[in-house]
Amino acid sequence: xxxxxxxxxxxxxxxxxxxxxxxxxxxxxxxxxxxxxxxxxxxxxxxxxxxxxxxxxxxxxxxxxxxxxxxxxxxxxxxxxxxxxxxxxxxxxxxxxxxxxxxxxxxxxxxxxxxxxxxxxxxxxx
Numbered sequence: 001x002x003x004x005x006x007x008x009x010x011x012x013x014x015x016x017x018x019x020x021x022x023x024x025x026x027x028x029x030x031x032x033x034x035x036x037x038x039x040x041x042x043x044x045x046x047x048x049x050x051x052x053x054x055x056x057x058x059x060x061x062x063x064x065x066x067x068x069x070x071x072x073x074x075x076x077x078x079x080x081x082x083x084x085x086x087x088x089x090x091x092x093x094x095x096x097x098x099x100x101x102x103x104x105x106x107x108x109x110x111x112x113x114x115x116x117x118x119x120x121x122x123x124x125x126x
């Protein structure tokens with residue numbers, strides 16, 4: 001698949017699902033079996049504020065390759081036409097950049113890399 005022809009917001013659209021599924025799966029596998037508890041714990045990782053914090057952590061600690069940084073920048077700089085009322089536009093753009101990265105990696109079938117980044121995010125308890 002030629003990912004050069006794909007809009008970064010399409011990567012983010014797909015990456016949102018990939019990221020949230022992996023986070024949900026992690027906590028279900030941890031034995032959390034009440035939906036209310038799952039929702040509270042998962043929200044700590046999938047909210048725009050959390051995603052913004054996670055992508056900045058990955059960048060600041062040099063966990064990303066140059067190729068991944070380029071994708072993050074494209075996602076962050078993409079033109080968004082709206083954002084949730086409960087977050088500012090800058091936080092939303094950073095969250096979008098994390099989703100963009102996961103969507104890109106998924107389409108490139110870099111599943112090992114996705115797992116590695118998820119483990120960093122979950123393991124470092126930001």
